[in-house]
Amino acid sequence: MMPMIHTPLVTLSEAKGLATIARQALAVVRFFASLRMTLFATLLFVSASSFAQVSVTATVDRNRIAFGESLTFTITAHGTQTAPSVSIPKVDGLAFAGPAVNTSMSIVNGAVSQSVGLAYQVTPSRTGEFVIPAIEVKVGNQLHRTAPIKIVVEKMSTPTDLSQQVVLRVQTASQQVYLGQIAPLNVLIFARADVPLKGFSAYNCEADGLGYKYIPNIRTATHVQDGVSYNVFIIEGVIAPTRTGKLSFGPCVVKGQLAVERRGRPVDIFERFFGREEIREVPFTMDAVPIEVLPLPTEGRPADFSGAVGQWNLEVTAKPFEVNVGDPITLTIKVSGAGNIDLVPPPTLSGLDEFKTYDPTTKTTKNDLNSEGERVIQQVLVPKSAGVKRLPDVRLCYFDPVAKQYKTATHPPLQINVKPGAGGHATIVSGGLRLRPEEKLGHDIVYLKGSPGPVALVFPPTAFWALNLVPVFALLGAMAWKRRSDKLRSDIAFARRSRAARNARKLLATASTPDTLQHALQTYLGDHFNIPSAGITAAIVEERGLPATVREVFEACDAARFAGVPLDVAAVKQKVEQVIDELENASS
Amino acid sequence: MSWKTLPPEVANRIAQCSYAAPPACGRGGVAVAAPLCRGVHFPRGDRLVRRGGAPQLPRLQAFLICALAVFLALPVLADDFKTANALYDAGRFAEAAALYERITPKSAGVYFNLGNAWFRQDKLGLAILNYERARRLAPRDPDILANLKFAQQRLGVDEVNQPPQALRRFWLNAVRSRTVVEWAWLEIGTLWLTLLAVAGCVWLPRWRTVCSATAATTTCAWVVVTVALLWQATAPPEAIVVATKAQARFAPLPEATAHFSVTEGTRLRVREDRGQWVLVERADGQQGWVPRDAVANVDL
Numbered sequence: 001m002m003p004m005i006h007t008p009l010v011t012l013s014e015a016k017g018l019a020t021i022a023r024q025a026l027a028v029v030r031f032f033a034s035l036r037m038t039l040f041a042t043l044l045f046v047s048a049s050s051f052a053q054v055s056v057t058a059t060v061d062r063n064r065i066a067f068g069e070s071l072t073f074t075i076t077a078h079g080t081q082t083a084p085s086v087s088i089p090k091v092d093g094l095a096f097a098g099p100a101v102n103t104s105m106s107i108v109n110g111a112v113s114q115s116v117g118l119a120y121q122v123t124p125s126r127t128g129e130f131v132i133p134a135i136e137v138k139v140g141n142q143l144h145r146t147a148p149i150k151i152v153v154e155k156m157s158t159p160t161d162l163s164q165q166v167v168l169r170v171q172t173a174s175q176q177v178y179l180g181q182i183a184p185l186n187v188l189i190f191a192r193a194d195v196p197l198k199g200f201s202a203y204n205c206e207a208d209g210l211g212y213k214y215i216p217n218i219r220t221a222t223h224v225q226d227g228v229s230y231n232v233f234i235i236e237g238v239i240a241p242t243r244t245g246k247l248s249f250g251p252c253v254v255k256g257q258l259a260v261e262r263r264g265r266p267v268d269i270f271e272r273f274f275g276r277e278e279i280r281e282v283p284f285t286m287d288a289v290p291i292e293v294l295p296l297p298t299e300g301r302p303a304d305f306s307g308a309v310g311q312w313n314l315e316v317t318a319k320p321f322e323v324n325v326g327d328p329i330t331l332t333i334k335v336s337g338a339g340n341i342d343l344v345p346p347p348t349l350s351g352l353d354e355f356k357t358y359d360p361t362t363k364t365t366k367n368d369l370n371s372e373g374e375r376v377i378q379q380v381l382v383p384k385s386a387g388v389k390r391l392p393d394v395r396l397c398y399f400d401p402v403a404k405q406y407k408t409a410t411h412p413p414l415q416i417n418v419k420p421g422a423g424g425h426a427t428i429v430s431g432g433l434r435l436r437p438e439e440k441l442g443h444d445i446v447y448l449k450g451s452p453g454p455v456a457l458v459f460p461p462t463a464f465w466a467l468n469l470v471p472v473f474a475l476l477g478a479m480a481w482k483r484r485s486d487k488l489r490s491d492i493a494f495a496r497r498s499r500a501a502r503n504a505r506k507l508l509a510t511a512s513t514p515d516t517l518q519h520a521l522q523t524y525l526g527d528h529f530n531i532p533s534a535g536i537t538a539a540i541v542e543e544r545g546l547p548a549t550v551r552e553v554f555e556a557c558d559a560a561r562f563a564g565v566p567l568d569v570a571a572v573k574q575k576v577e578q579v580i581d582e583l584e585n586a587s588s
Numbered sequence: 589m590s591w592k593t594l595p596p597e598v599a600n601r602i603a604q605c606s607y608a609a610p611p612a613c614g615r616g617g618v619a620v621a622a623p624l625c626r627g628v629h630f631p632r633g634d635r636l637v638r639r640g641g642a643p644q645l646p647r648l649q650a651f652l653i654c655a656l657a658v659f660l661a662l663p664v665l666a667d668d669f670k671t672a673n674a675l676y677d678a679g680r681f682a683e684a685a686a687l688y689e690r691i692t693p694k695s696a697g698v699y700f701n702l703g704n705a706w707f708r709q710d711k712l713g714l715a716i717l718n719y720e721r722a723r724r725l726a727p728r729d730p731d732i733l734a735n736l737k738f739a740q741q742r743l744g745v746d747e748v749n750q751p752p753q754a755l756r757r758f759w760l761n762a763v764r765s766r767t768v769v770e771w772a773w774l775e776i777g778t779l780w781l782t783l784l785a786v787a788g789c790v791w792l793p794r795w796r797t798v799c800s801a802t803a804a805t806t807t808c809a810w811v812v813v814t815v816a817l818l819w820q821a822t823a824p825p826e827a828i829v830v831a832t833k834a835q836a837r838f839a840p841l842p843e844a845t846a847h848f849s850v851t852e853g854t855r856l857r858v859r860e861d862r863g864q865w866v867l868v869e870r871a872d873g874q875q876g877w878v879p880r881d882a883v884a885n886v887d888l
Contacts, residue, residue, distance in 0.1 A: 443738065444738070445704055445707055445734075445735045445738055445739070446704075446731040446734050446735050447704075448673050448676055448677075448700075448701045448704055449696075449697040449700050449701055449731065450673070450697075451669075451697055452666065452669050452691075452695035452696075452697040452698055453695045453696040453697035453698075453700070453725070453726055453729075454695060454696055454725055454726055455693050455694070455695040455696075455725065456693070456724075456725055457767075457769045459768070459769050459772050464772055464776070467776045468775075468776060468779060471779065471780055471783045472779075472783065475783045475786065475787055478787065479790060482790065482791070
């Protein structure tokens, strides 16, 4: 098990964002420094170097290499921009080249952090185990000392297997848990700092019977072991066993996203310009870890124990302390602590006989993993007599899995002063809830009606259909009439033809001379064919294919007008009528 | 005033109406049943036909006779009604029920009080039957609805009488909240409004937008109201189980396999009437044959 770690409470994505911000800030600072123009930058450096805590570490990028390879040994002074003064001791079999000086600076939430690193190229001259001893580093006037680092140089090439560079471990307080307990269980992913791990795409753990829950947001940290720097990704979770026995947590698989260099020549200009990196998913696995789930012990179990497991605190308050008989007192009980709050029953109240009680109200809050919670119980108590001097005492019995024993949280009874009074029936408790004595209402049928009420009405079908159809037909008729009116106004030919017979018959009724008879016929034909009536002669018979009666009328009238032939007015009228009827029938 | 004082012609006409025949007046048309017209229906022809092929009357004449009879019988109704109420108050529920039964035409109040009289005699099936009849005449009367619900709850049939589907339950309650006459007037009203709105679109071009919206709205309302009217006018007759318990069987035979049990107060739809047996359908859709004397028709 790797030891633990200090570190920031940021998720992976947040850490990436902060790193980006820091890089941008550093670029700005470098720009200002190179131009030596900005007072701000100077002040920033001065203030940062003045107030920062300086520490020194020594790391190697690998502590196991093959003969012929080199490793990088870095001495980093944190909290300063002043290059440390270092004297590298001679180590038999190791050659140190350098140093290359690297400075870095970052600003996180307004806090400036800076460091100076001296990187040495270390090349072994033989195989075997080497120790880079503790090195004294002078930063300003302070003297620091690094930790010794062990290095192994082998004949064979070092394994480049990712399984040795990325390791999964379980972190838990104990591998023995109790049924009903909620125990924290974190999965730690140690990735060597030089592993280009960009993130994680999937995570799965087998935890049958353990009720495993975890927070999807991954915390990050750094860790140095044996001089090797690791990035640590922490998956926080809990187990809440649902059955007893020897169970196992795992195996677990987490898919990491590695940035790898693509092989071969660059395909296009974009690859040349932006690089040839691609993301590849690599699964990392962890073997199962045994977890033993124990039943709650029967020895020492109190009689009033009802299943609460955890570490719980009890707070009790009441309001008011001075009441009349029949007035309510609200007893507020707050249970808080670590454990499964859902399994915590309402605490036991003793001495309730002196009070009238109502159903309590509860409000429960808990964290995402349900590992910590709080329950507030409000119990209304109404003292029955003036002799009541104190409220019931409150007890909560629970099993403490850390202490591995049953405990009882108690609160001494609160003193109250109950005065004799009329004893209210309508009472008001805190929160505005109004309680009334339960009223039992009677149930029976409604009494007789005093008047007979409505009898059935008959709706005659004739009337129903008439009321339905009359408006429909009325509307249809009105619309047809409107359409005809509109056409008469807009279509002259239609208007003349529509009125032709009526106008002609009016003229015919008063006609008594050849001129008026001919005029009536001309008027009709003009209106009917929508042509000027004055110019109509007997020639229209051939032009329009009219009956011969028309010609006969014209000829009779002409003979009477110009040759003095007597005219049979009635016969001519009849012929004109006949012409009108024939043409109207033909057109309709 | 009693029946003997009525004009002989009117009394005879009333006597000709069958009190036991189930279908409502107006089936096949849209007319509404009246107590005086029980057993009489309006076919699509021109003449009023009494059930059983009896002599025919012109429809308008029959309607006028019924209306006149109602008018002349009202004082009788009021006298007997008060007497029956007095008997009820005296605790003589059986006599009160008998007197309520004699009152004709029966109003919603008469059916309601008759239901109460049966209720007091612990005949809850008959009580529910008369509350249902009262509800047909006054569907939104809170007293009637309360007593009906109370009696159904007493027998434990309030759930059985409701369709299991929420939408169907909502629709049936909506349809039953109006009488057929009220639905008919609503249908006529929405139709007239629709036609007026259409006319407004034609003759009032300035108001065309408003009139179009009104026409669309009233058309939708007319469709809904018409469907409700047709639903209520053409729905199969309803019956209430008045026997304490009965078996609905797969066939109209005493030895046929029992399909399900119906308890007193259960509301059923009568799908087929074969004299001694009727094919009924429960609210959940289950069908079976029950003896005729185990159920009584609600339809007036």
